[in-house]
Amino acid sequence: MEMNEIILYKLKMRMKNPFTTSFGTEQDRIFLLVEAKDANGRSGWGEGVASERPLYSEEFTQQSWYMLEQFLIPEVIHRKMDHPNDLQAIFQPYKRNHMAKAALEGAVWDLYAKQNNQSLSQALGGSKNKIEVGISLGIEDSYAKLLENIQGKVNEGYKRIKIKIKPGKDIEVVREVRKHFPSIPLMVDANSAYTLRDIDVLKALDEFDLMMIEQPLAAGDLIDHAKLQKEIKTPVCLDESIHSYNDARQAIELGSCKIINLKIGRVGGLTESKRIHDLCEQAGIPLWCGGMLESGVGRAHNIAIASLANFTLPGDTASSSRYWEKDIIDPEVVAEQGVLTVNDCPGIGYNVLMNELEKHTMEKKVFTK
Ligand code: OSB
Ligand code: MG
Numbered sequence: 001m002e003m004n005e006i007i008l009y010k011l012k013m014r015m016k017n018p019f020t021t022s023f024g025t026e027q028d029r030i031f032l033l034v035e036a037k038d039a040n041g042r043s044g045w046g047e048g049v050a051s052e053r054p055l056y057s058e059e060f061t062q063q064s065w066y067m068l069e070q071f072l073i074p075e076v077i078h079r080k081m082d083h084p085n086d087l088q089a090i091f092q093p094y095k096r097n098h099m100a101k102a103a104l105e106g107a108v109w110d111l112y113a114k115q116n117n118q119s120l121s122q123a124l125g126g127s128k129n130k131i132e133v134g135i136s137l138g139i140e141d142s143y144a145k146l147l148e149n150i151q152g153k154v155n156e157g158y159k160r161i162k163i164k165i166k167p168g169k170d171i172e173v174v175r176e177v178r179k180h181f182p183s184i185p186l187m188v189d190a191n192s193a194y195t196l197r198d199i200d201v202l203k204a205l206d207e208f209d210l211m212m213i214e215q216p217l218a219a220g221d222l223i224d225h226a227k228l229q230k231e232i233k234t235p236v237c238l239d240e241s242i243h244s245y246n247d248a249r250q251a252i253e254l255g256s257c258k259i260i261n262l263k264i265g266r267v268g269g270l271t272e273s274k275r276i277h278d279l280c281e282q283a284g285i286p287l288w289c290g291g292m293l294e295s296g297v298g299r300a301h302n303i304a305i306a307s308l309a310n311f312t313l314p315g316d317t318a319s320s321s322r323y324w325e326k327d328i329i330d331p332e333v334v335a336e337q338g339v340l341t342v343n344d345c346p347g348i349g350y351n352v353l354m355n356e357l358e359k360h361t362m363e364k365k366v367f368t369k
Contacts, residue, residue, distance in 0.1 A: 001115060002038045003076075006107070009363070014029075016323065023193075024055045029051070029295070030051070030052040031050070034104050042114045045297045046106025046108070046297070048099055071094055084270070113348075119342075121342050127308065128306075130341060132340075133317050134185070134315065135316070137164070139166065150180075150184075157339075163186070164191065170188070170190075191215055192215050203231060215238060218240075222241060222254055225256035226254040229258065235257070236256065236257045237258070245279060248260060259288070260286075262289055262311075265292060274308070278310075288311060289302045299327075301348060302315065303317060318335060327356075328356040
């Protein structure tokens with residue numbers, strides 16, 4: 001495939017509201033975009049989803065920038081490639097840094113799909129043209145605010161509500177939510193905040209009929225998650241623990257989870273996402289697509305991957321307007337009654353608004369052949 005220029009952008013975009021998890025609060029998203037261009041004027045786009053600080057995982061924006069600038073883009077710009085799948089072997093010597101790799105790989109996948117006049121969903125083997133989505137709500141200081149947030153999103157038709165929990169803000173919060181919303185599809189996400197010493201709290205959550213508990217224990221704790229899953233009825237869903245096909249294989253083999261939240265950035269790109277999808281499909285492990293508070297570019301990639309058959313549970317890809325006053329893509333992503341339509345235009349199927357992008361650009365670097 002032909003590619004003659006790669007542009008790296010660092011953006012700062014302020015979200016409408018702060019988003020609080022067990023690991024911290026974020027309102028300004030500082031993230032990367034990668035644009036891969038060919039001689040015919042086509043552009044492929046990818047998003048680097050790391051946050052400014054390494055709180056969710058070890059990656060952070062400036063580290064991704066350095067990885068891309070010093071290693072990944074220089075490896076790729078002079079290379080002859082037939083297919084985006086070739087990038088796995090090219091990136092393989094560089095350890096981890098999955099979000100940096102996924103940003104470039106995503107741009108190359110988008111360009112590849114556009115060069116072949118296919119939608120990204122088609123290029124990936126997607127089979128659905130509608131996907132169901134839920135919403136992820138941050139921790140709030142007051143019950144009133146949380147309940148109001150939930151009511152608003154239930155009214156908008158989101159297919160499930162996810163609330164964040166942390167030690168001291170768990171059982172009583174869920175009890176309060178269930179009191180007001182006895183039958184909504186509800187789940188909780190702990191973002192690694194517990195250990196097996198907290199097993200009584202995690203067991204107590206069984207009474208609330210939760211769809212799942214997402215990442216209760218630390219990222220490396222596959223064995224402890226397996227022990228926990230044996231003790232609780234609520235299905236465990238892994239997020240931070242799954243960085244690769246191999247992580248997914250071992251988690252399934254150990255019984256560490258019954259569900260996986262797939263994030264393209266966390267696993268190093270779309271090729272690895274597809275491999276994990278196929279593995280989980282065979283193993284009978286349902287998937288859903290997680291979110292990293294993405295701009296429209298990352299959101300479009302999430303929609304494309306979620307169109308694969310085994311993404312059977314509602315994901316976190318909410319409407320653009322849930323995050324942004326104005327997104328950087330046209331049209332914006334709009335969930336109608338919790339349903340997104342998968343685009344069939346070439347590539348990601350959304351136009352990047354260059355004037356909006358420039359408004360938020362802090363730094364930009366052009367790499368040419
Ligand atoms: O754990 O899924 C998570 C946001 C940032 C980092 C980690 C997570 C999240 C979310 C929000 O839950 C997902 C979204 O709305 O994009
Ligand atoms: Mg999570």
